Amino acid sequence: MTPRRPPRPEPEHLHNEATATGDHSIAAGNIRNVVIRWALQHPSARWLPLLLACAALVVTGTAWPDGPASQYVLWGALVAVALGTAAARVLVQRPRDARIVATLSLVSVLATVGAWLAFRDVATHGEIDATGKITSKAPDLVDGAPLTLTLRVSPGEARDALRLTLAIDDHDPTAPTCRPVSSVALTSPPYGGAATPAAIHDGGTFDIPVDPQARTVRIDLTLHTDHGCRMDITTTEATLHNA
Amino acid sequence: MTTRITRTAALLALATLTATACGTNQPPSLFTKGQVSVGVKSDQPGTSYLDGYDFNGFDITVARQLLKKLGTEPNFAAVPSERRTTAVTEGRQDLVIATFSITDERSAKVDFVGPYATTPQGVMVRKDDHRIKNLSDLRGKSVCAWSGTTSGTALQKIPGLVFSGKTTADGCVRALENHQVDAVSTDTVILYGFAQSKQYPNLKVVPGIDIDSTNRYGIAMQKGHREDCYKLRDALRDYLNSSDWKRDFTTELPVVPDADAHWEAHYKPNADDLDKYSCRDKPAP
Known part of the structure; x- marks a missing residue:
């Protein structure tokens, strides 16, 4: 007598077989399938990547730390990709291949x-960029005159070095x-x-180590100048950075 | 066929002319002419003075030496102090060599080649007047300077000093001789020129008084002639590095080495400084 083979599982449960065990996992799989189906097929879902990218853009705008534009190149490139693919996702309403929609959405979100x-x-x-926060000008100084530049640093701006460019002009x-x-x-x-x-001429730049914990x-x-000279010293650029 | 060839040749010629015109943006060189017009002072013995029909003095010698190196000759004309800048900017003179201090304001309007001499600012009094020995003695005294100079501006910053302005150097020196003022103040190189002149035997330069910062004399020329500016700068560099500068200075102003043991340190510029001050819109280190 041939032993009875165990019954074959229902086709709709196949999708969850590799990871799922028990009723809860089956339910989670169903929810995921529903979400994916909604994201790929529902008319409102095509706006989702664009909304996400725009929301992230608004939040970054409110916390923008300034500084040189070159350090935002990677961010800018990724924002361009995010917005571009999100816009494409909005425009592509009835694609021939569902994978196009999935790829656009995924790339935009990533x-x-x-x-x-x-x-x-x-x-x-x-x-x-700390140029606006540091003492801007010390006018009418003679040879040997001391000057102190003061910079107030917010807690979120803690860095261990200050790059300081000064202009030394005739008063x-x-x-x-x-x-x-x-x-x-x-x-x-x-x-x-x-x-x-250790010393700079007009237009020169110091790179000065600073205490990252200091608030001021x-x-x-x-x-240092010739006898009889009267000079103005102006901060043209001050940049906090990590050495 | 012939018409087509003619048209093509004409077009090619036009294109070549246009390219040549666009390529040569530089104005014609000042030094290719037989003579260069040079604005100088006419009333400062020792530095720049018109004696009869001949100009003489250290500025005149410098002009002759540098232009000789560039294969041309100077044609001198008198320029008052207050018109030295406009003489160049308005094109009346090709160069101005007239004890003309290099300042930021002037550098924005004209190109300088220099310094060809440096000098502190001092004080000249009558030989029989012993009241002024140092800077603080100028308090309450009437001191003359002429218009269009950096010296007048510097004098007016000294508290308690009674400033007396005249239009010319000669006006100030006559006022001093006639007891209308107590002293004349300007660059010491100019003052020594007056003091050594036989015309003014009753005047002396007070040693040890140093007003304001060092003046550096430059040769002014119109902006837009940078190639000529560089040629003149290189000629000046050769002049400073040779023994000619010392020979000419001591010939024209023999009283300076006699009065100042460190005269070379005070009056001879360093050739290495030429690039900092020459052919720039703003002197820079």
Whole structure:
């Protein structure tokens, strides 16, 4: 007598066989199938990737940390991909192949997530334009005059170095020019190692280590120029960054 | 057939002419002419002075030396201090070599080649007047400077000093001789020129008074002639690096080495500084 073969499973349960065990897993599989079907077929669902990308764009706009545009290249590229594919998903209403819709949606969502992660990386470790927050101008200084530049740092802007570009100009443009013979030296490094370079001329840039925990950064400088020269020192660019 | 060839040749010729015209954007060189018009001072013995029909002085010698290196000759004409900039910008003179200090404001309007000399600003008094020995002695004294100079601007910053402005150097020196003012203040190289002149035997430069910053004299030329500017700069570099500069300075202003032991440090510019001040819209390090 031939033993009875076990009954074959119902066709609708095949999809869950590899991972599912029990009634709850079958229910989860059904929900996922319903969601996927809705995402691929429902008319309203085609707007979903675009809404997600736009929402992420609005949130990044409210928390924009500024700094040089070059650090946003990856973010910009991913946003372009996210918006482009999301827009295509909206426009492609009745595709011949359902895989086109699935691919557009997937790429858009992944690009949105990638853009968000790239933005968070810039916000946490990227360069921050601090030009408007630091002492902007010290006018009418003579040889040996000290000056202190003060920068208030918000908790979210903690970085371990400050790149500082200064303009050293004649106070009186009608007087003999002293610009080529004037320089500014760092009196003492505010934190840790030495700044590079130790002194700069007009248009030069310091890279100064700063305490990332400090909420107020003080940069002490000294002007060196010829006898009788009166100079204005202006901060043209200040950028917080991680060394 | 012949017409077509003629038309093609004409078009090619036109294209070549257009390309040539577009390619040569530079104005014609100032130094290819036989003579270069040079604006100078006429009333400053030692530096630039019209003696009869001949100009002489250190500025004049510098002009002759540099233009000789460039294969041309100067044609001098007197220019008052306050018109030195416009003489160049309005094209009345090709160059101005007239104890003309390089400033930011002037560098924006004209191109400078320099410095060909440097000088502090000092004070000149009558030989029999011993009241002024240092800067603080100028308080309450009447001091003259002439218009269009950096010296006048610097004097007006000194508290307590009574500023007296004249239109010419000669006006200030006459006012000093006639006891209308107590002192004349301008670049010491100019003051020594007056003090060594036989015309003014009763005047002396007060040693050790140093007002404001060092003046650096430049040769002014109209902007837009950068190639000529570089040629003149290179000629000046050769001049400064040779012994000619020292010979000419001591010939024209022999009283300076006698009065100042460190005269070369005070009056001779470093050839390495030429690039910082020459042929720029803004002097830079």
